[in-house]
Amino acid sequence: MRALLQRVTHACVTVDGTTVxxxxxxxxxxxxxxxxxxxAEAEKLAARVAKLRIFTDPNGRMNLSLRDTGGSALVVSQFTLAADxxxxxxxxxxxAAAPEEGARLYEYFSSCLADQGVPVETGRFGADMKVELLNDGPVTIWLES
Structure with missing residues (x-):
């Protein structure tokens, strides 16, 4: 699995004008x-995301994880990360995985991240989504399982 993480102050995803x-x-x-x-790869990736120390501690150093900060996650499917x-x-x-398998693994990754104690909301797999965000830092990290 591939994931692109963006540390945000806020983000939202809409489908047909409705925030999902x-x-x-x-x-x-x-x-x-x-x-x-x-x-197993979805589980491993979710655990890495939850523990990755990319949030600022009181000394201004990236030393805290998403779990440490009590932050939440918006998980959006994006098959274009498989681009060759x-x-x-x-x-x-x-x-990229076939659509049925991709959808299943996307949902499974999201549930695994929630099982790590992270509040999770999602986009809608396969939909034409509009994503709005305010990148914090900016901090953008690429992960592969």
């Missing part, structure tokens, strides 16, 4: 399940 998920302060997490990914841009000008997405 929001967070703040915390993380906006863009997630893509790759072909061959398993439940090695040939030509049009990205290929064949490395």
């Amino acid at each position: 998920g929001r967070t703040g302060p915390g993380l906006l997490i863009l997630v893509c399940a790759m072909r061959g990914d398993t439940d 841009t090695s040939r030509g000008n049009r990205p290929g997405f064949s490395a």
